[in-house]
Amino acid sequence: MRMPWPYQLRCFNCHARYPHGTLNYRCEKCEGLLEIRFHISKRRIPWKNRALSVWRYRELLPIDSDRFVTSLGEGGTGLHRLRRLAKQIGLKRVYVKNEGENPTGSFKDRGMTVALSKARELGKRRVVCASTGNTAASLAAYSAQAGLDCIVFVPKGKIAPGKMLQVVMHGARIVEVEGDFDQAMKLVVDLTQRRNSFYLMNSLNPFRLEGQKTIAFEVLDQLEKTPDAVVLPVGNGGNISAIWKGFGEFRELGVAKRKPRMIGVQAEKAAPIARAVRDNRDTIRPVRNPQTLATAIRIGSPVNWTKVLRAIKESNGTATTVSDGEILTAQRELASKEGIFVEPASAASIAGLKKSVNSGDVDRSDLIVCVTTGHGLKDPSIVDRIPRPKSYTLKITDTDWIDRLERTL
Numbered sequence: 028m029r030m031p032w033p034y035q036l037r038c039f040n041c042h043a044r045y046p047h048g049t050l051n052y053r054c055e056k057c058e059g060l061l062e063i064r065f066h067i068s069k070r071r072i073p074w075k076n077r078a079l080s081v082w083r084y085r086e087l088l089p090i091d092s093d094r095f096v097t098s099l100g101e102g103g104t105g106l107h108r109l110r111r112l113a114k115q116i117g118l119k120r121v122y123v124k125n126e127g128e129n130p131t132g133s134f135k136d137r138g139m140t141v142a143l144s145k146a147r148e149l150g151k152r153r154v155v156c157a158s159t160g161n162t163a164a165s166l167a168a169y170s171a172q173a174g175l176d177c178i179v180f181v182p183k184g185k186i187a188p189g190k191m192l193q194v195v196m197h198g199a200r201i202v203e204v205e206g207d208f209d210q211a212m213k214l215v216v217d218l219t220q221r222r223n224s225f226y227l228m229n230s231l232n233p234f235r236l237e238g239q240k241t242i243a244f245e246v247l248d249q250l251e252k253t254p255d256a257v258v259l260p261v262g263n264g265g266n267i268s269a270i271w272k273g274f275g276e277f278r279e280l281g282v283a284k285r286k287p288r289m290i291g292v293q294a295e296k297a298a299p300i301a302r303a304v305r306d307n308r309d310t311i312r313p314v315r316n317p318q319t320l321a322t323a324i325r326i327g328s329p330v331n332w333t334k335v336l337r338a339i340k341e342s343n344g345t346a347t348t349v350s351d352g353e354i355l356t357a358q359r360e361l362a363s364k365e366g367i368f369v370e371p372a373s374a375a376s377i378a379g380l381k382k383s384v385n386s387g388d389v390d391r392s393d394l395i396v397c398v399t400t401g402h403g404l405k406d407p408s409i410v411d412r413i414p415r416p417k418s419y420t421l422k423i424t425d426t427d428w429i430d431r432l433e434r435t436l
């Protein structure tokens with residue numbers, strides 16, 4: 028049986044240590060977020076000959092026994108070089124790490140395989156999350172495989188239909204909150220603090236982020252060098268923090284020589300992180316009633332904001348905002364010029380990249396990785412927002428239909 032390398036659970040803020048099985052989500056001393064710290068010394072890499080996947084990096088995942096591992100084959104997603112779209116933007120080297128290729132169609136599966144394995148290790152039978160859709164879809168699937176009781180809190184009427192369908196099919200129990208994601212999140216935190224039998228599976232749970240950090244590991248293994256910048260959408264801020272942590276661990280191990288700049292992208296009317304970065308503040312001001320058609324990042328009060336601001340600062344990165352129109356354009360361009368269909372929140376990374384090139388935050392010679400976080404089929408509701416392509420009607424009784432078709436095309 029392979030075992031993890033030694034690790035600690037500690038406060039991100041004051042570094043107070045906690046036992047591995049603690050059920051707190053925040054530091055008892057300072058209310059800071061918790062994080063896992065591996066004791067990394069330069070050592071031989073054992074995973075060279077293993078297939079690309081989350082569990083390839085088993086030694087850097089904080090699960091104490093293989094017995095409880097629940098997996099649907101997550102990770103190992105494609106890193107696709109953009110050619111036509113990159114040229115249009117004026118860049119030479121742009122890659123997309125396409126997380127829509129995960130089992131339930133989003134990066135959440137990477138975190139869920141680890142956190143759900145941890146839940147089982149801790150003997151939990153009932154798991155719960157608040158979600159803009161993808162976390163719920165992922166948790167529902169992994170709970171189904173493990174036979175755990177799954178309850179998801181979602182903002183009523185604000186979940187993309189594909190995600191809702193996944194939650195229903197996987198048999199989760201659904202609590203529809205008459206409010207937005209931030210309010211649903213508050214309820215779930217309250218519930219899990221008052222009732223120990225409910226295990227919190229949002230990205231406040233540091234074990235989730237341990238799975239998500241493998242995006243950085245895979246990018247480094249696929250590229251065999253460090254990108255200059257990684258561009259990705261930011262909602263609650265778990266993913267950008269996790270990826271930054273992953274780059275840090277490979278740097279400590281000596282696998283990578285340097286670390287990339289982290290560039291977070293938010294929707295204009297749901298941008299507490301980007302506003303704080305713009306104003307050079309070290310705290311965020313929550314946005315009330317956030318709005319964007321990219322429902323996955325419709326978040327005004329991101330729980331991981333301290334980790335996000337630190338990741339952006341330490342990496343010498345930045346954050347930018349994009350409009351819904353810019354998101355929709357980027358989504359269509361990525362699909363029609365590169366064959367990669369992603370959901371609106373994911374397309375924000377491409378829209379944000381364009382902005383960053385124009386503002387000079389990204390240099391035209393930079394090696395860029397955009398993380399596209401979820402599959403386009405999850406959100407068919409945008410069909411009414413995109414222009415219909417021209418279509419051609421043929422009468423099958425028409426004998427010279429081929430000539431007619433050639434004339435009309």
Ligand SMILES: Cc1ncc(COP(=O)(O)O)c(C=O)c1O
Pocket residue numbers: 133159160161162230260261262263264265266267323324370372373400401
């Ligand atoms: C498709 C998609 N992209 C981006 C995000 C934002 O990720 P995070 O909340 O970790 O910042 C989410 C979160 O729900 C998502 O579903």
Ligand SMILES: [Zn+2]
Pocket residue numbers: 038039040041042043054055056057058059
């Ligand atoms: Zn603390």
